[in-house]
Amino acid sequence: MRKIIVNTLDKRSRINRNIYGNFSEHLGRCIYNGLYVGEGSSIPNINGMRTDVVEALKHIKLPVLRWPGGCFADEYHWKDGIGPKAGRKRMVNTHWGGVIEDNSFGTHEFLEFCRQVGCEPYINGNLGSGTVQEMSEWVEYMTFGGESPMARLREENGQREPWRIKYFGVGNESWGCGGNMQAEYYAHEYRRYQTYCRDYGENKLYRIACGPYTDDYDWTEKIMPMVKDFADAITMHYYAVPKGKWENKGPATGFTREEYYATLQAAAYMEELVTKHGHIMDKYDPEHKVGLIVDEWGTWYDVEPGTNPGFLYQQNTMRDAMAAALTLNIFNSHCDRVVMANIAQMVNVLQAVILTEGDKMVLTPTYHVFDLYKCHQDARLLGSFAETEDVGGVADLSISASMDSEGTVHVTAANLDADRRLEIELEALGMRVNSAAGRILAGDMGAFNDFDHPKDLEPAVLEDIATAGGRVRFMLPGCSVAEITVR
Ligand code: AHR
Numbered sequence: 001m002r003k004i005i006v007n008t009l010d011k012r013s014r015i016n017r018n019i020y021g022n023f024s025e026h027l028g029r030c031i032y033n034g035l036y037v038g039e040g041s042s043i044p045n046i047n048g049m050r051t052d053v054v055e056a057l058k059h060i061k062l063p064v065l066r067w068p069g070g071c072f073a074d075e076y077h078w079k080d081g082i083g084p085k086a087g088r089k090r091m092v093n094t095h096w097g098g099v100i101e102d103n104s105f106g107t108h109e110f111l112e113f114c115r116q117v118g119c120e121p122y123i124n125g126n127l128g129s130g131t132v133q134e135m136s137e138w139v140e141y142m143t144f145g146g147e148s149p150m151a152r153l154r155e156e157n158g159q160r161e162p163w164r165i166k167y168f169g170v171g172n173e174s175w176g177c178g179g180n181m182q183a184e185y186y187a188h189e190y191r192r193y194q195t196y197c198r199d200y201g202e203n204k205l206y207r208i209a210c211g212p213y214t215d216d217y218d219w220t221e222k223i224m225p226m227v228k229d230f231a232d233a234i235t236m237h238y239y240a241v242p243k244g245k246w247e248n249k250g251p252a253t254g255f256t257r258e259e260y261y262a263t264l265q266a267a268a269y270m271e272e273l274v275t276k277h278g279h280i281m282d283k284y285d286p287e288h289k290v291g292l293i294v295d296e297w298g299t300w301y302d303v304e305p306g307t308n309p310g311f312l313y314q315q316n317t318m319r320d321a322m323a324a325a326l327t328l329n330i331f332n333s334h335c336d337r338v339v340m341a342n343i344a345q346m347v348n349v350l351q352a353v354i355l356t357e358g359d360k361m362v363l364t365p366t367y368h369v370f371d372l373y374k375c376h377q378d379a380r381l382l383g384s385f386a387e388t389e390d391v392g393g394v395a396d397l398s399i400s401a402s403m404d405s406e407g408t409v410h411v412t413a414a415n416l417d418a419d420r421r422l423e424i425e426l427e428a429l430g431m432r433v434n435s436a437a438g439r440i441l442a443g444d445m446g447a448f449n450d451f452d453h454p455k456d457l458e459p460a461v462l463e464d465i466a467t468a469g470g471r472v473r474f475m476l477p478g479c480s481v482a483e484i485t486v487r
Pocket of ligand 1: 072344
């Protein structure tokens with residue numbers, strides 16, 4: 001019998017709902033066919049946005065969506081994506097597959113998508129190949145409410161009222177695809193560019209500076225003192241690649257047990273990254289005014305055989321669900337610093353929550369983890385402890401606990417052991433436990449949903465749960481994740 005102890009008297013920071021954000025890029029079939037099919041499509045849509053995808057994202061309460069990249073962001077010139085579609089520039093997407101980008105999905109379309117889903121837009125500006133003026137005018141175009149050249153242009157394009165834009169990123173991976181800059185150089189550029197991203201009227205931008213890749217602690221050390229007074233947050237990117245072997249990442253399906261645990265080890269590394277970058281941030285920002293945004297994370301494997309290597313299309317199995325469950329528990333437990341996270345990517349790319357093919361849609365096991373974890377959005381993190389054992393180089397039980405505004409306690413628990421079931425006893429200190437219920441996602445480590453079997457893996461009611469003597473007992477089969485509600 002394993003113990004989980006949740007201390008309801010130990011209320012910590014609020015778990016920012018934006019930890020459950022997603023990322024969408026002009027990459028492969030993420031935007032086109034993924035979320036946007038165009039007004040004339042036979043696939044059900046509203047203003048060109050896939051109705052099935054919009055509804056699925058509403059169900060998991062998607063809080064925030066990042067766009068247009070990624071590496072694409074630093075090649076994106078926003079004026080190419082406004083105005084009558086027939087006149088929009090056709091360009092080559094040099095980063096991703098060398099395909100034609102017709103710019104039919106631009107600023108208006110992205111903000112319409114966010115409106116339909118009910119999520120906050122997070123726009124990533126182009127510092128790598130764009131000018132200060134271009135970035136400044138994009139902010140003016142979107143948010144200026146009075147008489148100005150960009151406000152007039154917006155109105156000519158059919159949007160009289162300004163949009164409300166909060167989250168604005170200034171460059172992406174500026175140490176790499178976003179310009180191969182050195183840290184100090186980027187920090188100077190960041191300070192200059194963000195100066196001209198104005199707050200117009202009531203609209204207050206939340207300015208986001210490009211932070212490190214993975215364990216580049218030097219980048220964090222160098223930029224923090226230079227950007228901390230000009231940025232609300234810095235970013236961090238990390239992808240879980242089995243054994244860190246980029247040249248041979250292995251397949252998304254049909255993997256071995258060894259690859260399963262190697263992937264979870266890679267995902268578990270997020271704990272160290274967030275902790276160490278957090279410690280550096282603490283030195284320069286002890287009051288935690290500057291947030292850490294992990295705006296690209298997820299598993300990364302070899303592309304599906306026969307697909308365009310530049311499209312980064314991969315299937316999604318229970319292994320990915322376990323990696324997501326573990327990572328989201330880590331983010332929850334660091335919610336005093338991690339204010340947003342954006343899984344890469346939302347549809348048809350890398351660790352996608354949704355896959356589409358023509359008019360068909362599949363919700364992946366990772367999607368269902370976001371569904372199970374939505375209970376944590378904006379709840380207070382609670383102190384918690386889980387008794388664990390090592391399996392394949394990772395702790396076999398990963399948990400987090402929170403209390404929502406009504407006093408209900410939510411515990412998410414993942415049994416990372418591919419095979420062995422765990423009998424668990426949960427004790428909630430400081431509360432009288434009247435009832436407990438749960439939902440569970442379980443399956444073989446290699447199981448997945450596909451277009452012929454879209455519902456093989458779905459959360460089910462957790463039958464194996466009971467309360468006795470103020471404690472909750474439940475069973476987690478190998479390779480499963482559950483959400484337990486305690487009242
Ligand atoms: O998500 C795919 C790519 O990975 C992004 O465009 C880039 O920012 C990162 O290197």
